[in-house]
Amino acid sequence: MEASPKPAIVLVRPQLGQNIGKAARAMLNFGLTEMRIVAPRDGWPNPDAGPSASGADIVLERARVFDTVKQAVADCSAIYASTVRRRDLVMPVLSPEAMAKEIASSSAPSCILFGPERSGLETEDVALAKAIVTVPINPDFGSLNLAQAVILLAYEWSKRSELAVPPDKPLEPVAPHGELEGLIGQLDEALVEKGYFHPPSRTEATRNTLRTIFTKSGWSSREVKAVRGVIRALMGPERRRD
Amino acid sequence: MEASPKPAIVLVRPQLGQNIGKAARAMLNFGLTEMRIVAPRDGWPNPDAGPSASGADIVLERARVFDTVKQAVADCSAIYASTVRRRDLVMPVLSPEAMAKEIASSSAPSCILFGPERSGLETEDVALAKAIVTVPINPDFGSLNLAQAVILLAYEWSKRSELAVPPDKPLEPVAPHGELEGLIGQLDEALVEKGYFHPPSRTEATRNTLRTIFTKSGWSSREVKAVRGVIRALMGPERRRD
Known part of the structure; x- marks a missing residue:
């Protein structure tokens, strides 16, 4: 039986190199290694990323850079958007657990989009996804930064990763x-x-x-x-x- | 039925004020408000803590400072130590999920101990706890910092609390x-x-x-x-x- 592939982490228009490094560290703690970076504000490579990665250099070295989100996700058939609920889009909203369960039970290549530090994902980015994934946080104090959002979703994924039992083998895979x-x-x-x-x-x-x-x-x-x-x-x- | 009390977060001999602030922010994101600080290296209050708390000032303002871990946990009946597995102690080792389940199903006051940034908890600190709680991480790259450990455990706790309500707004039902x-x-x-x-x-x-x-x-x-x-x-x- 084929294991379900690990999700790629897609940083959309990240601003600070430091935060890219922290996200790499967060990923590698839970075994995620594939980072994709869309239109980083300060270009790539970014000298601020390495020191913040605390040793997760391999993630940064292998990171691929894209001009647009569409290009970055072209080979993925299950795309998740990490964001708060959007009034402007009617889409499924999953908990991190539900997302992890979906990813682990599918053999489809998947990825998770994270928006820029200050503004988050644009509507047109979110619209590319099959579902929104929202970490339920304190309604009176929601202040998750980029690396924290990455680490929580990577952690949830890692909990499921060994359980991976893809039941959908006989079905046709979802198109990229x-x-x-x-x-x-x-x-x-x-x-x-x-x-x-x-x-x-x-x-x-x-x-x-x-x-x-x-x-x-x-x-x-x-x-x-x-x-x-x-x-x-x-x-x-x-x-x-x- | 009485709600189970929220666990207190006990920072044992933290070094940097910045990390105390980040821990406060991590806590408040998931509704935890009670911080206890044992023998902070640079004294208390620490001017570096506030800016890193990103608005979670109330946690810092209410934080209580103790000279020893024993004093800090004196009123707690369920004490958990956040650390890697210890060869030197024969103790239960729980996953974050299992810890959260225990805390949520008990009316006993509880707390979670976190060690200093560089060295982690001493054996004598861990020995005060009823159980060790360990976040399962990448065996080839374990690099969780203090605030990350706090946020992962606070997140797991919150899933068991009332924040954990699943996304409320029902999706549009599938057409008949x-x-x-x-x-x-x-x-x-x-x-x-x-x-x-x-x-x-x-x-x-x-x-x-x-x-x-x-x-x-x-x-x-x-x-x-x-x-x-x-x-x-x-x-x-x-x-x-x-």
Whole structure:
């Protein structure tokens, strides 16, 4: 039986090198080694990261840098967004435990997004995910920093990591996120052509709704292809059957 | 039934004021407010503590200082020592979860001891406890600092307390199957019109594939409606946006 893959930790537009180092340390304490960094404010490598990693240099050395979140998650089929609940998005909200359970029971490549220190994830970043993961904290004092959020989720993951029993072997695996983006992009173009996004003030919200709809679908690569064929067919001219 | 009292956090001979502040912040995130400090190296109050507490000042203000660990834990009946396993002591070793469960199921006042940053708890400190609590970490890279150890144990405790209520807002329920049938029927008609089902010998298989695709999507009523709108839009004439 195949073990479930470890989640990648994706730091989205992190500001301080120090915090990247601390996140690496937090990860390695619980056996996570794959860090991805999206558009770090101060570039990469960052000389402040190493000293804060307290020996977790291997995580920093192997870290990969991406320009966009979409590129960073293109090979992941289960994407989680670490953030507080969002009023602007209708999405599942999981506890760290529930997320860990999902990751451990699946053979799909997964990752967890963490936003910039000050502002957190943007709506468009969160909309890429299949679920939000929220650490339930004191409603009167919520002050988790980046490395603390990373360590709590890494810790929860580690508790499940040995239990990994992927039951979904016979099912088709969920398509990598890049394929879903292809579908969403195709649909978006088609809808623009048809004048679907109207009025312009609602366009962003409508796009987010559609993104959520397709991201939660759990479709396999084969199914994504089929839906793309459906969109092409719907856009084409009418044809009589012979 | 009486609620179980919150555990006190006992920092034994902490070195840096900064770390005391970070520990306070970690505590308050998960609703713990009682800090006890034993023989802080740099005295108390410590001007470095406040800035690191990021607003958790109330924990620092209420912190009580003791000369010895024994004095600090005198009113506690369940004492836990946060440390790695000790070869020199024959004591129960609990996971954070098991400790949290014990604390939550007892009405006895409890506390958790944390040692100095560099050296950890002395044997004689640990010997005061009923059990050791150890966070299972990466055997090849164990590097938990004081505030991280505090936050992980505070988090586990909070999961057993009332903060632990699972995400409250129910997700949108999955649409009743009839609505899905409406969507599938609409799509089928549209695809027939476009001559999508071809050759006829494959029609049944293609229909089954599409049915599976939409049945597994987990869409809510709202989302089914949105997809139906998308299909209508794709079928419609091209429109220029004004």
